[in-house]
Amino acid sequence: MKHFKRELDHIERWKDLRKDLFRNEEPQIKLIGMTTPTEEMISLGVTTETLPAYTARQSHESAGTYEDDLNLNKKLISWGHQTCLEAVQFVYYVTGVSKSLAGQWTRHRIGIGWTFRSTRYVKASKNTFIYPALEYIDSEDVVRSAYGAYEREHKRAIEVYDELKELGIRNQELRRLMPVGWSTAAYVYVNARSLRHFFELRLDKSAEWEIRRLAYMMFDSVMGIAPTLFEDLAGEIL
Numbered sequence: 001m002k003h004f005k006r007e008l009d010h011i012e013r014w015k016d017l018r019k020d021l022f023r024n025e026e027p028q029i030k031l032i033g034m035t036t037p038t039e040e041m042i043s044l045g046v047t048t049e050t051l052p053a054y055t056a057r058q059s060h061e062s063a064g065t066y067e068d069d070l071n072l073n074k075k076l077i078s079w080g081h082q083t084c085l086e087a088v089q090f091v092y093y094v095t096g097v098s099k100s101l102a103g104q105w106t107r108h109r110i111g112i113g114w115t116f117r118s119t120r121y122v123k124a125s126k127n128t129f130i131y132p133a134l135e136y137i138d139s140e141d142v143v144r145s146a147y148g149a150y151e152r153e154h155k156r157a158i159e160v161y162d163e164l165k166e167l168g169i170r171n172q173e174l175r176r177l178m179p180v181g182w183s184t185a186a187y188v189y190v191n192a193r194s195l196r197h198f199f200e201l202r203l204d205k206s207a208e209w210e211i212r213r214l215a216y217m218m219f220d221s222v223m224g225i226a227p228t229l230f231e232d233l234a235g236e237i238l
């Protein structure tokens, strides 16, 4: 987990320089819902985390303690018996991500879905931009200059947006002016199995920085809820 924190810190090394940039927005995630067992199951000691193992016991009609089920979760994952992970669904509210990220994220088709903010129905006056992390650049001066250039371009995009809006052009056409760094927000519905697949692909250093940053944030969140369903993936961040 230390390596994962170090990676996220590295991506965020220039975060302070972005604070006052024009319409800057940083990513945030908020868990707003997740599968919880029924009262009857809770009274038997079943939790969100142990639901997969508890249901998987059907195959041998076996029974186990809470600790047994935590261990069984890990075994099921190592055996590739992962259908039971679909027992657990998470709902997150994600803000401060770019249209570029949305394009990558929505390529994941199985066990995951979204409701995104519409750029037809929501005015651009509410919209913000996601500035790149530029974590691979060591010179603060260069990063400041680069952020300045992005800032100029974002201001220009909004100016032209407002100009065309005055002419009566509708949101659905105005949005075409916006760069892929334009922000969006979404509710995402994802089950634990699919989330593992997302992590396998997007925690990896080969993944693009913004979706990797989001994957780190979500990984950190679910590790606080159901570590046995995800902890084996921590090694992949090395």
Ligand SMILES: Cc1cc2nc3c(=O)[nH]c(=O)nc-3n(C[C@H](O)[C@H](O)[C@H](O)COP(=O)(O)OP(=O)(O)OC[C@H]3O[C@@H](n4cnc5c(N)ncnc54)[C@H](O)[C@@H]3O)c2cc1C
Residues within 6 Å of the ligand: 107, 108, 109, 110, 111, 197, 201, 202, 206, 207, 208
């Ligand atoms: C580092 C990186 C770079 C990438 N670069 C590009 C790029 O340059 N261009 C580009 O277009 N995309 C790119 N992608 C996107 C990538 O090709 C996948 O579309 C994306 O990662 C979703 O993965 P997935 O299909 O496994 O996930 P999901 O769609 O969630 O599918 C999950 C799993 O279900 C199975 N599955 C799903 N659908 C089918 C199906 N129709 N038939 C058979 N099995 C299926 C597969 O086992 C799949 O792994 C990149 C992804 C990564 C991580």
